[in-house]
Amino acid sequence: MSVFPEQLPALNEVDAEARHLSLAVSGSELHGSLCGWLAGGGALKPDWLSRLLLDDSLPAPEKGSVLDRLARATETQLGDRGFGFELLLPDSDANLAERSGALFDWCRGFIGAFGMATGAESSLSEEGREALADLARLAAAQAQEDGDDSDEEALVEIEEFVRVATLLLHGDCVLAAQHRQRLN
Numbered sequence: 001m002s003v004f005p006e007q008l009p010a011l012n013e014v015d016a017e018a019r020h021l022s023l024a025v026s027g028s029e030l031h032g033s034l035c036g037w038l039a040g041g042g043a044l045k046p047d048w049l050s051r052l053l054l055d056d057s058l059p060a061p062e063k064g065s066v067l068d069r070l071a072r073a074t075e076t077q078l079g080d081r082g083f084g085f086e087l088l089l090p091d092s093d094a095n096l097a098e099r100s101g102a103l104f105d106w107c108r109g110f111i112g113a114f115g116m117a118t119g120a121e122s123s124l125s126e127e128g129r130e131a132l133a134d135l136a137r138l139a140a141a142q143a144q145e146d147g148d149d150s151d152e153e154a155l156v157e158i159e160e161f162v163r164v165a166t167l168l169l170h171g172d173c174v175l176a177a178q179h180r181q182r183l184n
Contacts, residue, residue: 006076007073008069008073008074009066009069009070011027011088011089011090011091012027014031014066014067014070016066017066017067018030021058023053025053025109026102028087028088028089028090028102028103028105028106028109029105029106029108030052030109031070031074031106031109032087032108032110033052033109033113034048034052034071034113035087035109035166036109036113036114036115037052037113037114038074038078038170039078039110039114039166039173040113040114040115040116040169040173041174042116044072046060046061048060048071049061049067070088078166078167078170078174083167085163085166086163087162087163089106089159090102096147096151096155097143097145098143100141100144103138103155103158103162104138106162107135107138107141107162108139110162111132111135111139114169118173123173124172124173125168125172127168128168128169128171128173132169134165135165138162
């Protein structure tokens with residue numbers, strides 16, 4: 001694990017690659033899916049993209065490509081003990097509708113892929129179950145078109161909650177399992 005987690009590629013790079021590959025998801029939703037997959041215990045194999053998007057015709061991301069860098073950085077950040085994990089979302093200078101919509105897309109991607117990775121048998125802590133339920137509610141939310149400073153502050157707080165909830169779920173499903181294996 002590195003002291004300085006690998007940096008995620010820029011959202012516009014991931015969005016451009018998603019368009020180039022004719023993926024039916026935004027960069028934020030793709031990152032959410034990748035995070036859900038990894039947090040639920042899914043392995044980062046060469047065919048991760050086709051597994052996440054349930055499309056066997058998708059090629060494996062080429063080594064060093066935007067999507068390969070996204071996957072490697074995400075895996076590194078989730079495992080970073082310094083909590084350097086970041087969500088791939090629009091910058092704070094984007095409007096509220098764009099930012100909230102991307103966050104809810106991220107959550108939709110996370111929920112779907114987390115379910116695929118864990119299946120019906122996930123052993124979540126009470127806090128993990130609550131966090132997953134909250135993420136599911138966010139995944140069902142709609143973007144807000146306009147807002148004031150309190151809406152902006154609320155969005156920042158929700159983003160932080162999503163970040164921490166992801167780390168909690170990753171801890172429940174991946175880190176706890178690794179710890180149990182070391183004890184046996």
